[in-house]
Every structure is written in C-alpha cells, then in structure tokens.
Amino acid sequence: MTLPILPGEMCDELRKTVLGQDEATREIGVAIVKHVAGQGGDNILLIGNSGSGKTTLMRAVEQVLRGRPDLARYSNVVRINANVLAESREGYGRSVLTRLYANAQKALGPGAPLEELLRWVEGGIVFIDEVDKIRASVGESAHVKGIVAQEALLTLMENENVELEIDLPERRTVAINSSQILFVAGGAFEEMYDTVYRRAVLGTDVAPLRPVVVVSSTGVVREETTFHLRDYMKYEDLFRYGMTPQFVSRFESIIVLRDLGEEELAKIFIEPEGSIFRRSRGWFAKFGLDLQITRGAMKMIAWEAARQKRLGARALKEVWRRVIRDAEFDPAAANPTRGADGRGVLTVDEAMVKRAVGG
Ligand SMILES: Nc1ncnc2c1ncn2[C@@H]1O[C@H](COP(=O)(O)OP(=O)(O)OP(=O)(O)O)[C@@H](O)[C@H]1O
Ligand SMILES: [Mg+2]
Structure with a gap:
C-alpha cells in the first residue's frame, strides 16, 4: 500500500x-x-x-x-x-x-x-x-x-x-x-508540574535552576527560570x-509540550488561519478599516502575554482585549488614517499597547 x-x-x-x-x-x-x-x-x-x-x-x-x-x-x-x-x-x-x-x-x-x-x-x-x-x-x-x-x-x-x-x-x-x-x-x-518544579528549584535531585535576566524590546527587565x-x-x-x-x-x-516563549506567542498571535489578529482584522473590515500592527506593538503584546505563564497562549486574548476593546466599540474614535488607496487604516502601535497594559 x-x-x-x-x-x-x-x-x-x-x-x-x-x-x-x-x-x-x-x-x-x-x-x-x-x-x-x-x-x-x-x-x-x-x-x-x-x-x-x-x-x-x-x-x-x-x-x-x-x-x-x-x-x-x-x-x-x-x-x-x-x-x-x-x-x-x-x-x-x-x-x-x-x-x-x-x-x-x-x-x-x-x-x-x-x-x-x-x-x-x-x-x-x-x-x-x-x-x-x-x-x-x-x-x-x-x-x-x-x-x-x-x-x-x-x-x-x-x-x-x-x-x-x-x-x-x-x-x-x-x-x-x-x-x-x-x-x-x-x-x-498542573499539580504534578508544581511538584516537579519545586523539586527542580530546590535541587533535591538535580542541579538547582538559576534564574536568568531577560530584557524586553522596550527595556523592561525580568528574571526568569528556564524550567522545562x-x-x-x-x-x-x-x-x-x-x-x-x-x-x-x-x-x-x-x-x-513546551511552554510557549515570547517569539512563539508573537507568531501565534498573527500567523495561523483564524489567529486572534486575523479575526480582529475581520471585525474592522466590516467598518471599511484595514487593521495593521507595528512589529514593536506585536512584540510588546507577546512580552506581556509571556508574563502570564500559566495561561499560555490564552494570555494573548486577554492582553489583546485590553489593547483593542475601545477601538472595537468605536472604530472612528481610534483615529484611523487614510491609506494610499484611500481606504481607512487603523494601526496599532507601541503607544497604544503601552496605554492599555500600563507598561
Ligand atoms: N502551540 C499553539 N499554536 C497555536 N495556537 C495555540 C497554541 N497553543 C495554544 N494556542 C491558542 O491558545 C488557545 C488555547 O489553547 P488550547 O486550547 O490548545 O490549550 P490547552 O493546551 O488545551 O490548554 P488546557 O490544558 O487549559 O485545556 C487556542 O485557542 C489556540 O488558539
Ligand atoms: Mg485543552
């Protein structure tokens, strides 16, 4: 066969x-x-x-x-x-x-x-x-x-x-x-994860985990332990x-399965068919608006979502909702601009994300 x-x-x-x-x-x-x-x-x-x-x-x-x-x-x-x-x-x-x-x-x-x-x-x-x-x-x-x-x-x-x-x-x-x-x-x-994590951190059977310092694109610093x-x-x-x-x-x-990191979260936010961002674009298209996002804004959203480790990719939805909810309610008030073809364009930038997540 x-x-x-x-x-x-x-x-x-x-x-x-x-x-x-x-x-x-x-x-x-x-x-x-x-x-x-x-x-x-x-x-x-x-x-x-x-x-x-x-x-x-x-x-x-x-x-x-x-x-x-x-x-x-x-x-x-x-x-x-x-x-x-x-x-x-x-x-x-x-x-x-x-x-x-x-x-x-x-x-x-x-x-x-x-x-x-x-x-x-x-x-x-x-x-x-x-x-x-x-x-x-x-x-x-x-x-x-x-x-x-x-x-x-x-x-x-x-x-x-x-x-x-x-x-x-x-x-x-x-x-x-x-x-x-x-x-x-x-x-x-979940409970098994916690038990194993505690064992790893206390180092009762292996070398203890050491936290590493990571810095976001906007300069925010965070300590992380890379526990798998x-x-x-x-x-x-x-x-x-x-x-x-x-x-x-x-x-x-x-x-x-791996715990999803910032880069994967950024991809999940944008790329798959039916991703959060694509669905949102669909919503704004109904108002004749082309929804865009800057690379910086995308990275900030992924960074913010990655802070909520226990939610995995679900955290993206929560962060995105905070960023976009006012614009969803009243797209015209979100200051859309005119694109080259005359269509309205709504761009989510770092400032908009910052306002929403308070970073
Ligand atoms: N690896 C991934 N790739 C793409 N999207 C993902 C991935 N992980 C999670 N997601 C997104 O996050 C949401 C929640 O993921 P999913 O339902 O698969 O989680 P789960 O692992 O089954 O969690 P739970 O243990 O809580 O049931 C999904 O709607 C999906 O869009
Ligand atoms: Mg599930």
Whole structure:
C-alpha cells in the first residue's frame, strides 16, 4: 500500500495551526500516518501546561483528516472529555465506541453493510482531552470516578472483544476489536508540574535552576527560570499524581509540550488561519478599516502575554482585549488614517499597547 500522506506532509499540515510544538507535531504526525497505514497502536499521552496547544493539536488532526478527500476514509475521529468516561450514564467508556459508530453511520450513509461500519469503528482515532481529571487518587485518598474511568479506558485500549450495542434496525450486540484504535490523551497535570518544579528549584535531585535576566524590546527587565518539565519529570511523578502504572504503560510515547516563549506567542498571535489578529482584522473590515500592527506593538503584546505563564497562549486574548476593546466599540474614535488607496487604516502601535497594559 502506498501511503496516502507522508509523515512530513502531515506534520506540515499540523504546523499551519499549531506553532512552536515541533516535537509534538512530529510524533503525532508519525502516529497518525502509521495508523492510516494499518500499523497502529502508537498511543500518545500529551502533557502540557494550560494554553500550550493540546486541544488545538487534537482539533488540527481532525481538520486535516476531514479536509482531504483522500484521507476521509481515516477521518473517524472522536474527541471526548475524560470526565465522560467516569459517567455510568454513558456506560463507562462505551460511549467512545457508540460515537465512533455514529460517525461511521453518518459517513457511510444508510444501508452501509455492518462489516464496513465496524471496520470504520475499529480504525477510529480517539482523543481524550483533560485526561488529568481522571486521577485514581488525590493525595492520600482514592478517587473512585478516576479509577473507574482509567479502567474503562484500559479495557478499550487493548481489548479485542468489546461489546457494543447497536440498532440495526433491531437492537443487537456486536463485538469490536478495539486494539487498532489510536488513542491520544492530553492533560495539563498542573499539580504534578508544581511538584516537579519545586523539586527542580530546590535541587533535591538535580542541579538547582538559576534564574536568568531577560530584557524586553522596550527595556523592561525580568528574571526568569528556564524550567522545562520534561527535563525533570519521571514516570513516578505521573504515578504519584494518580495515573496508574497500568494506564501509563498503555502509551507508547509521552510527549511533554513546551511552554510557549515570547517569539512563539508573537507568531501565534498573527500567523495561523483564524489567529486572534486575523479575526480582529475581520471585525474592522466590516467598518471599511484595514487593521495593521507595528512589529514593536506585536512584540510588546507577546512580552506581556509571556508574563502570564500559566495561561499560555490564552494570555494573548486577554492582553489583546485590553489593547483593542475601545477601538472595537468605536472604530472612528481610534483615529484611523487614510491609506494610499484611500481606504481607512487603523494601526496599532507601541503607544497604544503601552496605554492599555500600563507598561
Ligand atoms: N502551540 C499553539 N499554536 C497555536 N495556537 C495555540 C497554541 N497553543 C495554544 N494556542 C491558542 O491558545 C488557545 C488555547 O489553547 P488550547 O486550547 O490548545 O490549550 P490547552 O493546551 O488545551 O490548554 P488546557 O490544558 O487549559 O485545556 C487556542 O485557542 C489556540 O488558539
Ligand atoms: Mg485543552
């Protein structure tokens, strides 16, 4: 079989929307292509701070697969929140298969043979978001819902005989071989991050981190420690957090996403389709205005966002809102100028950002 898409191409597609996470996009790219080629089984666990791009990456895979007709056959993707797995109402994980089946029915249309429907289910891709919410223990105490959910997932991840109830048209039970379904789980594991960070800073097991001084383009000085979770994290940290060894061992690779730095944040602000800045341009276009931004203003916004480490790229939205909200309310009052073609131009410059963020 020739591959419908190469890992490099898949990766390039993902990088159109997910920036600054090259390791993650590469690993996911390879895992998806292997899956497509029928050599599945490389389940992936994504760990990364809030706003580092976990959900964005999952969405990007879905979009690429759905967007290319030659990959449609492999686009049976479901994205679910891990909490759902702990709901008995949803049948402890059974809902994953039910959703894959419903997708297959929709894609193949009425009258599709059962065999073909089941093949689509068995070739599905399952994204489990917020997987850190299904801890088996919190501190010293057991977390029953988490235990149930992790077990439900375990059953799904490697079982060759999971039962699924379908209506065809009469209700019946079929056996699904779920061992070829690709699972990608992601979570922020905030408390684990804090624990590992403390260990790194106190230097109980490695050389202590030393802060470095960084200076912004406008001369503001800040002290930073360059802590990367993956340099310090061990498997035991995941176990202590409440993920069971059986569960963790079902993932072939564990990828730790990077904390996004200023340069990546500046790119994320401007470049991706549907970026914050592009959307804003769309808004001002409705008033006949061309929204522009100076390089300096862009850097200031990224610098300001990078200060709010725990928000990741989400901080960009917050900073941008402060900068642009008055102009959004009344574009004419924001002193637009006339461009060469006579169109109104609204330029966000450093002074405007400074006024908004008080830097
Ligand atoms: N690496 C990235 N590349 C492009 N955009 C990003 C990236 N990371 C985050 N973003 C942007 O920031 C927003 C939040 O990101 P996302 O939802 O992917 O975070 P998350 O890692 O899933 O965080 P959480 O743990 O809080 O769910 C998204 O709307 C996206 O536009
Ligand atoms: Mg998320």
